[in-house]
Amino acid sequence: MSHVILGLLLISPMSLYDLVKAFEAGVSLFYSASSGSIKRALDNLLRQGLIEVASVDPGARGRKVYRVTEAGHQEFRAWMTGEPAGQDLETVALPRLYFLGLLEPDERAPVLHRITARIEADLARLTGLSEHLDGRDIPEGLRDVARHQFATLDYGIATHRFALDWFRRHAERQEDAGPGEAEPAPRPEPD
Template identity: 45%
Template sequence: MRESNRGGIVDFVVLGLIMLGAQTIYDMNAAVKAGISLFYSASYGSIQAAIAKLLREGKIEIADYETEGRRRKRYGILPAGREAFYEWMMSIPSGTKLEVQILSRVYFAGLLPDDDGRKHLGENIRTAINNGLEELLALEKTLDSMDVSGELQEVFRYQRATLRYGIESHTMARSFFERELP
């Protein structure tokens, strides 16, 4: 299954947080700051926009409650939201910011209903990493065949160092996820 194009990462982070239990926007913002921000940065405004979108799409619902004299909205998951979340979790991460795509799924892997789902997630993550590594290795091969003029050799040297970092990062990630999500 390919990466779902419906919605950005923040939509799925919000769905995942709500799958953990009904939450206010303040709760979600605090959760992002407390842990999710290690791999993904979502502003209060982007969380708010995602909530509005998910409400329009019928994926979440509002349950009002009172606290300390202030009326705050708490959001709960609807079947369409649960389905969209699981579809995203089971899709192969792709596109830009692959690390964010992968770590967002890993963060919520415990929400998958069974070991088969987590195994499938691990397979999809390794597929995404291998695809990215193949692209980087192909680029390296192309660059190996280039003749770079003397004045650009120093620039090229550091561009190659950046590419090598990407290759080594993907290689480490593959090894890590083979261990962590067998």
């Protein structure tokens, strides 16, 4: 969550309230957080020197507006350009995609390629598990349970195949746009 907050603050300095609203308005599509967890992450980022208080509104509430420090900017960039690590593919890939426009144009394709490589590795692991389980003798009393467990594995394989195809196409569009050119964002087709 800290890197998501850094990304949001790089777009614009914000208060805790503004950050909660930013999560609700867009980030919640791939990452959910309570106002308490956002506050704890802000306090941690402050302690680490990755953000600072840009201003405090006068008055009883003293609303604080936060901004990213140079150290925070470097941390965010290192996270964006580093290897995507973590268990859940969506929380690994989608925040990087969401903030990709904060990187220089020549830094974007390598990020997309690292995400694609991660998806390929995860897909290979799931496919290998499916092949390993294929043809296993399932005890009679567990066949109905196993059928749904295999369906869950099939779903995981299908979503990874979709993600791989989508990220490959997006990477191609990014490369076709060329440096400094605006790439049109893909829009969902209406039903």
